[in-house]
Amino acid sequence: MLVLTQGDPAGIGPEITAKAWQANRQHGPGFVFLGAPELLQPFVPVQTVAAPAEAATIFPHALPVLPLELATPALAGQPDSRNAPSVIESIARAVALVQQGQASAVVTNPISKEVVQKTGFAHPGHTSYLAELCNVPGQDVMMLAGPSLRVVPVTVHVALRQAIQQLSADLIIRTARTVAQGLRRDFALPSPRIAVAGLNPHAGENGLMGTEEQNIILPAIRTLQAEGLNITGPYPPDTLFTPHARAKYDVALCMYHDQGLIPLKTLDMAEGVNVTLGLPIIRTSPDHGTAFDIAGSNSADPSSLLAALRLAATLVHNRKNTP
Numbered sequence: 077m078l079v080l081t082q083g084d085p086a087g088i089g090p091e092i093t094a095k096a097w098q099a100n101r102q103h104g105p106g107f108v109f110l111g112a113p114e115l116l117q118p119f120v121p122v123q124t125v126a127a128p129a130e131a132a133t134i135f136p137h138a139l140p141v142l143p144l145e146l147a148t149p150a151l152a153g154q155p156d157s158r159n160a161p162s163v164i165e166s167i168a169r170a171v172a173l174v175q176q177g178q179a180s181a182v183v184t185n186p187i188s189k190e191v192v193q194k195t196g197f198a199h200p201g202h203t204s205y206l207a208e209l210c211n212v213p214g215q216d217v218m219m220l221a222g223p224s225l226r227v228v229p230v231t232v233h234v235a236l237r238q239a240i241q242q243l244s245a246d247l248i249i250r251t252a253r254t255v256a257q258g259l260r261r262d263f264a265l266p267s268p269r270i271a272v273a274g275l276n277p278h279a280g281e282n283g284l285m286g287t288e289e290q291n292i293i294l295p296a297i298r299t300l301q302a303e304g305l306n307i308t309g310p311y312p313p314d315t316l317f318t319p320h321a322r323a324k325y326d327v328a329l330c331m332y333h334d335q336g337l338i339p340l341k342t343l344d345m346a347e348g349v350n351v352t353l354g355l356p357i358i359r360t361s362p363d364h365g366t367a368f369d370i371a372g373s374n375s376a377d378p379s380s381l382l383a384a385l386r387l388a389a390t391l392v393h394n395r396k397n398t399p
């Protein structure tokens with residue numbers, strides 16, 4: 077049984093959760109929602125449970141919920157940091173359930189980084205918090221996976237200026253190793269083809285437009301090739317996402333957040349999934365955020381959450397069956 081976190085109660089999480097249950101109730105994959113039951117009650121029948129083990133028989137008839145309390149009633153589209161502790165508690169308890177073997181994987185609903193950070197949450201998002209909860213701090217890697225493309229941002233939720241400063245051969249090497257291991261173990265790709273993007277226009281054009289390719293990216297690629305990884309680059313970023321280029325790799329290692337997430341969401345917004353690699357547990361998430369602008373309007377598309385639930389179930393299966 078998958079465990080689905082609450083996410084921000086004022087975002088589209090409750091609505092897409094209810095829509096995902098309606099879509100999956102007959103043919104799964106099943107899930108238990110870890111959050112406030114009143115968020116779902118306007119949409120679908122809900123039944124509270126004490127443990128994920130009770131959820132499977134309930135799932136075809138009602139949405140099973142492990143209840144959490146909100147500090148204040150949630151208003152769609154109006155985030156309230158008083159509810160941040162329940163947002164964070166849902167994530168922590170979901171991870172604990174998987175660690176205890178009571179659930180098979182965590183699927184997270186979107187949270188607002190701004191809202192949780194206002195209350196002192198020390199992480200830029202789920203990804204590094206999950207690594208902390210799993211006692212593997214710093215080993216987390218964010219990958220976005222869609223039908224057309226997989227991308228991994230090497231630097232993630234920092235200002236662009238800081239991303240360039242953070243870029244190092246060591247960071248690229250550690251990230252690529254985690255990506256290769258994750259794709260082998262969970263995605264059934266025995267020798268994943270990794271394409272590395274340059275940082276600068278034309279991948280620097282031999283130092284004419286920047287030296288990070290020569291000084292940082294290429295040495296990292298050579299080290300990884302010497303270890304036997306199927307990794308190439310650095311490629312000019314502007315042509316790395318054409319259909320022709322995409323046919324030649326399984327994942328693109330990108331130097332900063334938007335370099336990878338813009339092509340991913342342009343091509344695959346509806347079915348893109350955020351997967352955290354490098355953890356002892358499996359975690360997926362829709363690729364989008366809280367969408368406060370449409371919360372409460374019944375216009376949220378549940379496709380990305382449905383893809384995240386499907387992928388989590390596949391990864392659970394693959395991990396069990398990979399020697």
Ligand SMILES: NC(=O)C1=CN([C@@H]2O[C@H](COP(=O)(O)OP(=O)(O)OC[C@H]3O[C@@H](n4cnc5c(N)ncnc54)[C@H](O)[C@@H]3O)[C@@H](O)[C@H]2O)C=CC1
Pocket residue numbers: 088092185186187188189190191202350361362363364365366367368369370375376377378379380
């Ligand atoms: N995994 C997570 O928890 C993520 C959280 N966020 C957070 O979400 C908040 C809002 O971020 P934004 O950059 O505005 O991104 P967003 O993805 O929430 O919204 C961007 C645009 O896409 C639309 N949209 C998003 N998902 C949709 C769906 N399922 N159906 C229909 N339309 C949809 C929204 O209405 C909005 O116009 C931020 O606080 C951000 O930190 C953003 C991405 C992932």
Ligand SMILES: NCC(=O)COP(=O)(O)O
Pocket residue numbers: 200201202203204337350361
């Ligand atoms: N842009 C992706 C994103 O914001 C998801 O972050 P996380 O909460 O999965 O760490």
